[in-house]
Amino acid sequence: MKDNVILTGFMGTGKTSLGKLLATKLGRPFVDIDKKIEAEQKLSIPKIFEQFGEEHFRALEKSAVKELSERRGLVIATGGGTIKDEENLRLLKSSGVLICLTTEPEEIFSRTARRGERPVLDGGGDERLATIKKLLAERKKFYDRADYQVDTTEWSPLQIIDDICRYLRQFRS
Ligand code: S3P
Numbered sequence: 001m002k003d004n005v006i007l008t009g010f011m012g013t014g015k016t017s018l019g020k021l022l023a024t025k026l027g028r029p030f031v032d033i034d035k036k037i038e039a040e041q042k043l044s045i046p047k048i049f050e051q052f053g054e055e056h057f058r059a060l061e062k063s064a065v066k067e068l069s070e071r072r073g074l075v076i077a078t079g080g081g082t083i084k085d086e087e088n089l090r091l092l093k094s095s096g097v098l099i100c101l102t103t104e105p106e107e108i109f110s111r112t113a114r115r116g117e118r119p120v121l122d123g124g125g126d127e128r129l130a131t132i133k134k135l136l137a138e139r140k141k142f143y144d145r146a147d148y149q150v151d152t153t154e155w156s157p158l159q160i161i162d163d164i165c166r167y168l169r170q171f172r173s
Pocket of ligand 1 (some may be wrong): 011034081117120
């Protein structure tokens with residue numbers, strides 16, 4: 001399988017940690033879009049939001065998607081909002097197999113509890129769980145266009161990786 005394997009899904013669904021494990025298992029390079037942007041800008045995502053605004057971040061994200069979707073053989077983890085841009089979704093889907101990780105809102109709430117890391121959620125104040133549910137509902141139509149979905153709420157990382165590898169076997173050449 002020469003195509004990319006792309007992990008997408010909401011914040012706190014495990015894209016980065018599972019992406020690393022999957023890349024090791026498949027013997028492929030791993031690229032995390034947020035980490036790539038942070039390394040290139042020499043700034044954390046929260047600082048990019050704070051200093052330049054979300055629109056600027058989305059432009060950086062878009063150019064990273066363009067660049068990565070021209071490459072092959074990678075495991076890529078997107079940010080939680082990457083595929084709410086129609087062009088990003090189209091480019092990623094055409095560059096490989098798009099897998100969406102899903103997680104129950106209450107579990108996302110506890111996994112993303114640390115403040116200062118996710119500017120999209122930090123504005124929500126005490127209504128953070130409501131913000132999570134609202135964003136999940138808004139983004140569902142994009143996440144649903146992935147080729148495959150895996151619920152990470154209950155399963156261990158190894159179970160999830162095994163499930164993804166089982167799904168990917170059909171694309172092996
Ligand atoms: C975002 C998710 C974040 C990061 C940015 C915006 C979003 O990535 O890209 O803070 O809009 O859902 P993670 O899903 O890796 O936290």
